[in-house]
Amino acid sequence: MSQVNQSKIYDYVKQHGSILEEYLETLGAFGQLEEGGIIRPVYSPQWLDAQKQVAEWMNEAGLAVRTDGIGNLWGKLEGTEGGKIFASGSHLDTVKGGGKYDGGLGILSALVALRFLKEVYGQPRYSLEVVALCEEEGSRFNKTFLGSRAITGTLPVEELDENVDPAGISIRQAAIECGFDPSQLEAARRSDLDGFIELHIEQGRLLDDAKLEVGIVQAITGTRHLGVTFEGQADHAGTTPMDLRKDALVAAAHAITRIQAIPLQMGRPAVATVGKLSLEPGATNIVPALVHITVDIRHSDQAKKERLISEIELACREAAASQGVTVHIEQHQDRVPAPMTPAIINLLQETADELGITNMPMVSGAGHDSQVMVEQIPTGMIFVPSIAGRSHSRAEYTPLQEILPGVALLAQALYKLAY
């Protein structure tokens, strides 16, 4: 550990890091709601203003600024040698009532990292780029990852016209109104990137609880959504003896307690959530006939995720059988786990240790652009703490001193890659 904190860039980050706080405050004002929190859906006026602000900061940092056809904003620090390009960034859009760290912090950390690297070391050998991805959250078009899917060439052109917002405006139309040229979607693809690192708040409480400075993401969790319908029989609540009922809600209740117990027994990071429940006919004096629940199931290991799903499905069938009701299970969304690239994981791990930055390997339970990027580009993620794990909320908060170790790690990793 002789190299602990012997990094010029880490010292520089500590000395000049307050600029990141200014950036965060300024960016967080775009789309700020009266009651607190931010709403900044892609292509909205406040989103466009935010993008212009980030472009201005990129210019000030001496980066070459451009936007692509879908509306990703890029700032480039040209290398002295051609051949390789490494990028860092995150998404500019927010959920409704979101905080100022989700997405924004990853863009601004990358911007600050490039700016500081340039100020300390000058021009890199290989090019470095900051990207403000246009869209990740799906809060306007019910489609997610527009920016990263355009970059990886996995955004079908039909989606631009098929998907409309609640006002009936298509992705294409909204992009054009912002001055982008979505007919250039193909040109937004980046097959020339040699690496991508995304810094993001954890959005959970593990780092805060462990009092560690950064998490090195090993994988982004896989998700399966199930729709489960229990069908029993509506009967009179007064005249139907308990032993003669086919109560769909009791079956669902048995299933739900198992849906909690199964991942708990499997251990972290297995999770399963029943987030929606509806029942019919829904009257005080009628035995419930029909209950529909949704189940969100996540694990970062594909085999364990499949085991979790089959155990939960079995639990639903057993719960139904125990009450004499039928069950129907529908498979909805499925996303396979996305392991991050081992070379980038190792780079981040080693660099954190060299800098004396306390860290632990983590799984991301939330989805991120990095899970799309890693399909085509060597990719890794740095998590910084979220105080009390709060996110997708105006309560989202991380003090500057808990952000800067992550920024230093990002900068030093980019230094190793590009200088």
Ligand SMILES: [Zn+2]
């Ligand atoms: Zn995010």
